[in-house]
Amino acid sequence: MNGYSIPKATLGRLPQYLEYLRNLSESHRTISATAIAKGLSLGDVQVRKDLAAVSGAGKPKVGYERDKLIGDLERHLGYERLTNAVLVGAGKLGRALLDYDGFEDFGVKIVAGFDCNEQVVQMGNPSKSILPIKNLKAYCEENDVKLGIITVGQGSAQDVCDKLVESGIEAIWNFAPCTLKVPLGVLLKQENLALSLAYLNNQLCK
Amino acid sequence: MNGYSIPKATLGRLPQYLEYLRNLSESHRTISATAIAKGLSLGDVQVRKDLAAVSGAGKPKVGYERDKLIGDLERHLGYERLTNAVLVGAGKLGRALLDYDGFEDFGVKIVAGFDCNEQVVQMGNPSKSILPIKNLKAYCEENDVKLGIITVGQGSAQDVCDKLVESGIEAIWNFAPCTLKVPLGVLLKQENLALSLAYLNNQLCK
Numbered sequence: 001m002n003g004y005s006i007p008k009a010t011l012g013r014l015p016q017y018l019e020y021l022r023n024l025s026e027s028h029r030t031i032s033a034t035a036i037a038k039g040l041s042l043g044d045v046q047v048r049k050d051l052a053a054v055s056g057a058g059k060p061k062v063g064y065e066r067d068k069l070i071g072d073l074e075r076h077l078g079y080e081r082l083t084n085a086v087l088v089g090a091g092k093l094g095r096a097l098l099d100y101d102g103f104e105d106f107g108v109k110i111v112a113g114f115d116c117n118e119q120v121v122q123m124g125n126p127s128k129s130i131l132p133i134k135n136l137k138a139y140c141e142e143n144d145v146k147l148g149i150i151t152v153g154q155g156s157a158q159d160v161c162d163k164l165v166e167s168g169i170e171a172i173w174n175f176a177p178c179t180l181k182v183p184l185g186v187l188l189k190q191e192n193l194a195l196s197l198a199y200l201n202n203q204l205c206k
Numbered sequence: 207m208n209g210y211s212i213p214k215a216t217l218g219r220l221p222q223y224l225e226y227l228r229n230l231s232e233s234h235r236t237i238s239a240t241a242i243a244k245g246l247s248l249g250d251v252q253v254r255k256d257l258a259a260v261s262g263a264g265k266p267k268v269g270y271e272r273d274k275l276i277g278d279l280e281r282h283l284g285y286e287r288l289t290n291a292v293l294v295g296a297g298k299l300g301r302a303l304l305d306y307d308g309f310e311d312f313g314v315k316i317v318a319g320f321d322c323n324e325q326v327v328q329m330g331n332p333s334k335s336i337l338p339i340k341n342l343k344a345y346c347e348e349n350d351v352k353l354g355i356i357t358v359g360q361g362s363a364q365d366v367c368d369k370l371v372e373s374g375i376e377a378i379w380n381f382a383p384c385t386l387k388v389p390l391g392v393l394l395k396q397e398n399l400a401l402s403l404a405y406l407n408n409q410l411c412k
Contacts (some may be wrong), residue, residue, distance in 0.1 A: 085403075092298070106400045147407065197379060201219055201314050
């Protein structure tokens with residue numbers, strides 16, 4: 001689609017720039033790369049290079065027009081159409097993610113949750129449907145779902161992962177604390193919250 | 207304390223090795239760096255170097271004794287005593303984190319949650335106390351709390367952050383989607399779940 005020529009590390013920072021620009025007060029019609037770098041505590045040279053890759057050079061002494069820069073960032077991040085996602089495992093974390101609507105600002109819409117526990121399914125969720133896992137494949141096919149989020153426990157994560165792959169899912173975001181195997185061509189992002197905390201704790205203990 | 211001589215990037219991978227070794231079946235009394243590298247889809251050379259930094263070289267043709275390697279990893283990660291943490295903002299995500307007991311395996315114990323909403327405080331949580339925010343400072347001082355987790359919204363995150371710093375907190379794990387300012391010497395780890403998802407989505411859209 002787009003973004004081909006942008007290095008992976010740059011791409012990883014684009015949502016951060018986008019979020020920063022969106023949160024700026026409306027009075028900022030233009031902003032310099034230096035100001036953005038300062039606001040985000042990033043290096044000046046890095047920000048300058050990143051923004052040049054998506055929006056060309058800023059105007060001397062003026063910088064970037066905020067709205068145009070937001071548009072360029074959105075385009076490069078493929079935010080022009082929402083990607084439909086499903087979540088499997090409607091426990092506490094799963095339900096918290098189902099309720100979080102901030103993902104839509106980042107191009108992803110969680111359209112439904114799935115769970116194998118009939119009670120959880122019946123309990124439902126105020127903001128999103130929770131459906132029985134047996135409906136997963138049909139649902140994903142009907143709703144052109146390309147992204148799956150796994151919030152089940154470690155014991156059933158690989159099984160859920162396989163079901164998602166069978167349902168045509170092309171990218172998986174896994175919160176279960178285990179390494180999943182996916183076929184070539186399926187993207188996998190491992191999220192390990194405990195690991196993030198462990199790392200912070202380690203820096204603290206030094 | 208320890209871990210001084212280990213590069214930051216290595217340190218970041220140690221919890222992953224630890225988790226992998228803990229999850230191995232008991233029948234694996236020894237394991238080679240190559241097998242660990244394969245299991246985690248990491249480079250052989252990298253794993254070999256990382257493990258050498260914490261536990262010396264493995265025995266030729268045998269590798270490492272699993273239990274000793276686990277012990278060495280735990281020691282280097284400072285897991286010998288639990289760090290007490292508090293969480294502020296007992297919404298859905300906050301409550302999910304309060305209930306998650308996996309953090310203790312990684313050296314951190316969330317001892318209490320805090321919220322400014324009196325109703326949330328009264329509702330409580332099955333696994334952990336939820337206390338009014340006005341008690342934060344006294345609680346942190348009494349319980350030697352060094353780590354604070356922020357799961358409030360963007361609007362009150364800086365205020366909560368300042369309160370944590372005043373309460374003697376030395377490391378902050380922030381889930382609010384905004385850049386916080388902390389005094390020099392206070393560690394800050396920004397967790398942006400939407401950003402992780404955005405990045406996965408972008409790879410998918412290419």
